[in-house]
Amino acid sequence: MTTINDIAKMANVSRTTVSRVLNNGYASEDVRKRIMRVVEETGYIPSLSAKSLRTKKSGVIGVILPKISTETASRVVSGINEVVAKKDFQILLTDTELDKQKEIDYIRLLQSRHVDGIILLATNVNKQLTDTIEAAGLPFISLGQDLPGVTSIVYDDYHAASDVINMLVSHNHQKIAFIGVGEEDPSVGKLRRMGYLDTLTKYNLSIKEEWMAEGDFSIESGYECAKKIIKNSEGELPSAIFAVTDRMAIGAMEYLREQGFNIPDDIAVAGIGASTMSKHISPSLTTVDYFNKEAGEKAAQLLLAQMKKKKEKEKFIQTYRLIIRDSV
Amino acid sequence: MTTINDIAKMANVSRTTVSRVLNNGYASEDVRKRIMRVVEETGYIPSLSAKSLRTKKSGVIGVILPKISTETASRVVSGINEVVAKKDFQILLTDTELDKQKEIDYIRLLQSRHVDGIILLATNVNKQLTDTIEAAGLPFISLGQDLPGVTSIVYDDYHAASDVINMLVSHNHQKIAFIGVGEEDPSVGKLRRMGYLDTLTKYNLSIKEEWMAEGDFSIESGYECAKKIIKNSEGELPSAIFAVTDRMAIGAMEYLREQGFNIPDDIAVAGIGASTMSKHISPSLTTVDYFNKEAGEKAAQLLLAQMKKKKEKEKFIQTYRLIIRDSV
DNA sequence: ATTATATATGGAATCGATTACACAACCATA
């Protein structure tokens, strides 16, 4: 490996000058040319470890995902990347596999790698997590969960869920079942469920335990939840099922189709997420678009801004859009 | 930030000892305890930039993708991550957006970041690319394209395509249309097309220009290609369409459905990729599973092996599996 | 001609770790 010292020697200048030329180009015409020629010839690439050690900046931003291979995650990452790549930052990717200890470990790891900032897609929210973030003292953005003390971009889960119910009611549905996830996840688990419950209450519709089931984000769990709901409510079947994610909605549709139910005539289905699939299955799935990529872009922009100038915690609510399709 | 020197002072030892304790734990019981206590108390995190500068190892492996937000990419990355995370490596992610210059730039960039190895999902293959790889002198794996001089994992595109045609023929299809992509992409563009053409020839089936169209991987382009094929072949419609990717196959299905064709009775459709969607649309799509995640895992394993001990170029052919579903 | 100012360059410290080498203390063996 050629180093800055080699270049300096070959160009007959000090390494100080080489560094300056490469960073701001400050030098006499003559010297600059001489240096650049040597750089070209040798194919010299500066060591970013050395640079980072000295400057405390790495040009890397850390992204912590709950799970890499989901459509949401990949859209968000794509949005983030689009923004940061323009400023010559790269992304260091970590995957917690939904393990809350790893969320914390990775923050510390990224810190030790001197990343310039972190974007976290949290699933669990707890004190230890926020303490670790606090201690890291890095520019930090939380996406998808509102973290105390941390600038957050959140989806409007409550109103999105609520709007889905509004829409179902306006389609004359009175008996609406629910497929949710665990409450450790404040956004998807709690808020969406609250949106569902509160809106039913608003319309004075009955809330039945038998019409509620809890899955784990997977298509299969959606299938199982639908089965459970249908089995448990022999007397009175729901006329619609609202699943808090598209994948679970799609699993539910599969079960219903298998059982000979017509969607939407016998039972309507709605999800959240605007997955590619939702558009292309049949009947196409009514869902909520959360603009994940835009959220990723926004997160990246906020992070870059925060890297320039530390700011107070802010909270941004990402807009959403209800997409009404054939499944209702 | 507390440094190793701070720890040394506080524990009343030299930084050498601190380093040793933290790396191999070599020290007397007494000293070790003293140091660990201070480490705990201060929450000391060693600087990986400094470490990397000294050791020439970063614990990071670079991944270069043609496009982040595709199912293939996210499966592969997930496979890679699963393997390398176990060995405490992280992934530095870059996205070329299908730009061949960026493929080269990113290799150099990753090199300057002292990544310990690179996994590249190339789309374009050219001399400059292989030269850059050669020059980087890093452990390197190419996934999806066979790169001269570089250990590669390739999908068996030719035979996969060929098998799709075999299967269609065995379902009594004689008139098989084709939706492909550009030939700059040796694997998807060239090999899959050759598999199609050669197999038609083998069966003595006619190859018609009107039955062939070229898309760009997107669902929309699949739709357009199907339209073009149907329009151009007024006299004699094909009885099956083979698209080289699931997304294009799904686009094609959409057009056919719109036009009132029954799938598979009027026209059968097959794709490649085993996307999640292929399983859940209706009719479910016949496709080829390339085991992308496993390919990612394999790539990671090979890379780790190569990091231990430089090896000759090898070429691995990833297995595939034909999944016959309702669309044929 | 002298002083002040701008411009271009180099010297040397520094960032935070690792590691080759030296050395001291201790115990065991002959």
Place this chain on the structure above:
DNA sequence: TATGGTTGTGTAATCGATTCCATATATAAT
């Protein structure tokens, strides 16, 4: 008691950049 081997610890060089400060030269102002 001298010799040698272990074991534990420290000294100092090193990795490859950046950057503060000093200095030399050229140019402008008085």
